[in-house]
Amino acid sequence: MRVLHEIAGRDEFAALVIRTDYGDSASWQALVRKLTQPWGERGQFHAQVHLIDDPVWAEATPDEVIAAVRRDESLSVVFMADRVTMQSSDRALLTCDVRAEDEDLDPMYYQELIDTRPPREFRSAPGAVHGVHANLSIANMDFEEFAEIASADPVGVLRPL
Numbered sequence: 380m381r382v383l384h385e386i387a388g389r390d391e392f393a394a395l396v397i398r399t400d401y402g403d404s405a406s407w408q409a410l411v412r413k414l415t416q417p418w419g420e421r422g423q424f425h426a427q428v429h430l431i432d433d434p435v436w437a438e439a440t441p442d443e444v445i446a447a448v449r450r451d452e453s454l455s456v457v458f459m460a461d462r463v464t465m466q467s468s469d470r471a472l473l474t475c476d477v478r479a480e481d482e483d484l485d486p487m488y489y490q491e492l493i494d495t496r497p498p499r500e501f502r503s504a505p506g507a508v509h510g511v512h513a514n515l516s517i518a519n520m521d522f523e524e525f526a527e528i529a530s531a532d533p534v535g536v537l538r539p540l
């Protein structure tokens with residue numbers, strides 16, 4: 380696993396979005412436009428987003444990204460603009476739980492725990508990113524609650540609540 384550099388200068392109130400696919404600049408620009416629009420029921424909230432658009436992150440896996448951003452103790456979730464994001468019409472970002480434990484449990488003894496681990500990731504539409512980040516930041520909702528809502532969507536994408 381490669382080691383990626385630490386994210387510097389992120390405002391803790393800004394959702395962290397890391398671009399990992401560099402095959403389509405137009406798709407990235409469309410995603411950025413969606414992410415920077417006001418959000419909320421009536422668009423009453425200013426979008427705060429910290430965008431990482433650096434080819435050093437190209438093709439980074441969720442595990443690599445999580446390992447790199449986990450050093451930020453105020454961060455609970457990271458959003459990845461991966462190949463699926465760039466190729467989908469709704470630009471759904473891979474939403475990863477930064478606080479998930481990566482325990483190496485011995486399957487012989489801990490199979491029940493392994494089988495019941497909460498989800499580590501799901502897909503979020505750009506319009507849902509800010510709500511996920513805000514609610515997780517203040518512990519209003521758990522990552523698992525958002526993952527459950529996303530899993531109920533016909534294509535598995537969390538839409539704005």
